[in-house]
Amino acid sequence: MLDYQEALELMHAWTPSDSLRRHMYAVEAAMRAYARKFGTDEETWAITGLIHDFDWEKYPDTHPNKGAEHLEALGWPAEIVRAMRAHAPERSGVEPESLLERALYASDEITGLITAAVYVRPDRSIRTLTIKSLKKKFKDKSFARGVDRDMVRRGAELLGVDLWEHAAFVLEAMQADAERLGLAGETAGGA
Template sequence: MIDRNDSEALLEEYISNDNLQHHCRMVAEAMEAYARELGKDEGEVDRWWTAGLLHDLDWEQYPEEHPAKAVDEILPEQGYDESIVEAVKAHAPERTGKEPEEEIERYLYACDEISGFMYAVSLVRPNGFQDMKVSSVRKKLKDSSFASNVPREAIDKGAELIGKERSEHIRFLIDVFKKMG
């Protein structure tokens, strides 16, 4: 059985960039929180967390192939569950041709870009996530020069995929990221 420590070790083996590691951990926490909110059992909570943690595993070393290297080679070779591999595949539909359909896939897609965006917002605030309001995030979303590498359409599409208002999704994630410290 692969446990969380194994996945952490794999993350550190493939990713040396602290920011990217941090992004992966944020998405893992977001996925865990949603899995719990949805009442999943512990095994499923672990799978959601793991899909979040490893979704960008090959991004640093294989940016051209991402996420093919992870989904075709690394993750299956390590023995990761099919649902995790498929979720990683579906987080980048424009590269893999696989659209997020299963619940874990839709949530991963929905948590990815918004987490990166919210992290960027936290960096320009004195107290980071601690006193972040949904309105601060919304304002930055409207400012196309802010974190311009984050595609706003992907954020909207993500919220839609999980059937949430964008604001509701952001509010949930502020609470998750606040606890990460």
């Protein structure tokens, strides 16, 4: 049986950069919160969020396919491997279908928007970020151009939740994990 520690070690081994590690922690936090909300297996959901981009730094051209093949070779659960593929359907040809897959797809891009919004705050703290402020950033096309707004919208639709309820839910999950995400503010996040 796969355990969280094993997944964390694999992710760290393949992902040296703090920023990408933190992105995966953020998606993990969202997935944990959704697992609790839906009453499903929190460990599996957490690991799926934690691992979903683990091959990005090593194999950017073949992500997520290379990573998914590696997980398969290690004998990882098929539901996690498929979810990894389905979070990037344009690259893998696998569309998000199961609840786990849709939750991962929906959590991925919104965490990027939230993180980008925190980085431009004077206090650099996620705790003071509001949905009102996030909405403004979402509508501002010049802000965080790398965050695909259509993908953010599509994620909420796939999950069957209102976009801003989804955003508020993920924001709250990330706020609860602010230290680990490096989003607790200047003083707490510094040396």
